[in-house]
Amino acid sequence: TQLLEQSPQFLSIQEGENLTVYCNSSSVFSSLQWYRQEPGEGPVLLVTVVTGGEVKKLKRLTFQFGDARKDSSLHITAAQPGDTGLYLCAGEPQGGSEKLVFGKGTKLTVNP
Amino acid sequence: NAGVMQNPRHLVRRRGQEARLRCSPMKGHSHVYWYRQLPEEGLKFMVYLQKENIIDESGMPKERFSAEFPKEGPSILRIQQVVRGDSAAYFCASSDSLSAYEQYFGPGTRLTVT
Numbered sequence: 001t002q003l004l005e006q007s008p009q010f011l012s013i014q015e016g017e018n019l020t021v022y023c024n025s026s027s028v029f030s031s032l033q034w035y036r037q038e039p040g041e042g043p044v045l046l047v048t049v050v051t052g053g054e055v056k057k058l059k060r061l062t063f064q065f066g067d068a069r070k071d072s073s074l075h076i077t078a079a080q081p082g083d084t085g086l087y088l089c090a091g092e093p094q095g096g097s098e099k100l101v102f103g104k105g106t107k108l109t110v111n112p
Numbered sequence: 113n114a115g116v117m118q119n120p121r122h123l124v125r126r127r128g129q130e131a132r133l134r135c136s137p138m139k140g141h142s143h144v145y146w147y148r149q150l151p152e153e154g155l156k157f158m159v160y161l162q163k164e165n166i167i168d169e170s171g172m173p174k175e176r177f178s179a180e181f182p183k184e185g186p187s188i189l190r191i192q193q194v195v196r197g198d199s200a201a202y203f204c205a206s207s208d209s210l211s212a213y214e215q216y217f218g219p220g221t222r223l224t225v226t
Contacts, residue, residue: 004154031213042116042203042217043155050213088154092213099145099168100215102154 003027004089006103014111016078021106023089024071032065032072033100035088043088069094079110114139116206116218117186124224125194133189133221135204143212144187146172146179149201149220161187194225 007022023032031050035043047056049065049072056063060083062075076083086107090100117136125131137144142162147155157171161181172179176194181187191198201222205215 033213033215035217040220040222042118042219045214045216048211048214090155097168098143098207098212099157099160099171100147100155100213101157102147104152104154 004091004101004103006087006089006106008106009104010107010109012109012111013079015080017110019076019079019108021074021076021087021108022071023073023091023103025091026070027091028069028094029091029101030069030094031092032069033090033092034063034072034074035090037086037088037105076108079108081110081112084108084110116204116216118204118218118221120221121219122222122224124226126226127195128193131191131194131198131223131225133191133202133204133223135187135189135206135218137187137204137206138216141206141208141216143207143209144181145205145207145215146187146189147203147205147217149203151200155203158189191223194223196225199223199225 005024034046037043047063052067052069054065060077064073086105088105089103144161146158149155159172159179160168176192178190201220203220205217207215
């Protein structure tokens with residue numbers, strides 16, 4: 001069973017600070033997705049990475065897929081209160097099963 | 113372009129009743145997935161369907177749970193004889209055939225079994 005471990009589980013920072021969230025596994029994934037989920041809502045897709053070593057930027061968010069396609073990171077620059085939420089990583093296991101495996105998430109709070 | 117629609121958003125059932133959860137995929141999407149999210153747990157895959165076909169139901173309990181995606185109309189996740197342990201948020205996601213790994217989620221149905 002492929003598992004995705006996210007760290008840290010909780011993160012509380014001040015507005016303007018930078019942060020990095022990690023998603024790690026011992027298994028290889030064909031692709032990896034990052035989602036953000038607000039309370040009472042469904043996850044919203046932020047980015048998909050498919051190539052080992054790939055880096056994608058979305059405004060102040062930078063996503064990286066590990067060279068071996070076993071891990072990923074999300075870096076937020078100059079965090080804002082609007083970034084508060086639950087960040088989930090999800091991976092498509094190698095072999096094309098098309099079902100996503102999710103981490104338990106990192107709950108981020110950005111204080112004004 | 114409307115996103116993934118789920119209804120109802122909240123559903124309360126007594127033990128032993130049936131729960132029916134509906135999902136309309138995003139326009140142009142032919143793949144539907146159901147996931148369950150328990151408190152303090154990650155989302156867990158339940159079932160993957162295409163029109164009139166169940167492709168992978170490896171995450172769905174073999175008893176009391178069933179899913180369908182008919183030729184016309186929404187996908188339905190049916191839970192018969194609900195028990196308290198079925199209380200959870202159930203999310204539907206959809207994707208197109210070209211990039212099945214990019215799944216877009218609906219707002220979820222929160223099932224409470226009393």
